[in-house]
Amino acid sequence: MFNNILEISKRANKNGRVPIKIALLKIHNNPDETNKNGIHWKKEYVEKAMDTIIGMPICAEFADEETKEVPLGHGLTGAFTNSDGFKEPAFENSEVVGTCEKASIETIQDESGNDIEVLCGEGYLYSQRYPKFVKWVRKNFALGTVSTSIEIMGTVENNNEIIYEEDEPKREYRTPMQMAFSGTAILSISPADDDAVIIEIAEKKEKKEEHEEMEFNMDEIKSTIQATISEMNEKSEVYETQISELNSQLESKDVELAEKDTKISELNASIADMQKLLDDMKKDQETSWAEMRILEEEIAKAKIAEKLSALDKTLAEFSSEEQEVAKDDIDKLKSEISACKKKEELNSVDEKITAIKSEICMNIVANQKKAAAEAEAARIAEQNSHQEVEVEDIFSEMCEEETTDTEEDINIF
DSSP, X not given: OOOSOOBOOSSOOTTSEEEEEEEEEEOOOSTTOOOTTSBXXXXXXXXXXXXXXXXXXXXXXXXXXXXXXXXXXOOOOEEEEOTTSOEEEEOTTOEEEEEEEEEEEEEEEOTTSOEEEEEEEEEEEETTTOHHHHHHHHHHHHHTXXXXXXXXXXXXXXXXXXXXXXXXXXXXXXXXXXXXXXXXXXXXXXXXXXXXXXXXXXXXXXXXXXXXXXXXXXXXXXXXHHHHHHHHHHHHHHHHHHHHHHHHHHHHHHHHXXXXXXXXXXXXXXXXXXXXXXHHXXXXXXXXXXXXXXXXXXXXXXXXXXXXXXXXXXXTTSOHHHHGGGHHHHHHHHHHHHHOOSGGGXXXXXXXXXXXXXXXXXXXXXXXHHHHHHHHHHHHHHHHHHHHXXXXXXXXXXXXXXXXXXXXXXXXX
């Protein structure tokens, strides 16, 4: 932004006042242009209200009431009702630090070097009452950081109400048409109008001349600038040190991040290797399982052959007739053996073979007992039949006995 204060004097004039010239507002030649508060300043209406600039107070709200050095804002506290019954804004937190005595419309250059029209107010600051404040203004004038903000209100004829050009003025766009300039505040905060700045602050010459000549003390300006530059250099060194430290920290962080990136890359590579190893192991495992299944099938086949052979070997001990008693069990067992897929399924085959063998043996024994019993019965029958043929009549011997001559005379009695 262009330098807010163009000139400044070391001394005040005889009555303790420091002359000052302020750009109160920018006149908007573009119909769409407004200040930050949405006010469009139209030249014809500003010109009509220019006479209210004469005697207008220059105010400041101080950040510290004891030192009265650094200004803040307008010091607005609310509103009050005047003796005519109309409401007016109250600025009880601000103090009058100067007065405007003259108004004019002039062309100056903005921060971009463009010509703009502004409403200027010329007056003075009370340097005897606010020496620290005037010193602050001078110092910040050299830095171009002093701003102002104009205050307006309605006229008595309009019951202290501002009359706008628009039938329905809006906050974002309104054109004051009938108003009075009631004051301007010197600020250290952002103003509503960026072009409302202090243009001149100087000392009037002791001679009472109609034209105002400004007397400057360049040594003071240089001293202020040098002090400011020195202060800024000191701060710059501090900032540079802090920046250097921060850069070192950033470099350290960059190194840490690079190391972490390297570790992450290594870990990613390791993960990739591990994944490949896992995939290979998975493939090997699948191959092993396939081979194991084939081997199990082969073992199962061998076991099936072995068990069928054992069954045949056991059955070979018996004739076909002897096996007939367990034929159903034999056929069932052979089917079960042939249907087995795993060797574990053959664990009960030996017991079943033993059971079949036992069944056949028991049947053989039963048949043998039956045959023996039948043979014994036949023998007894045959024996009995022989005994019946050889039985003699106990009386036959007596009948058949020969009679001899010698025994003829024998009397049995």
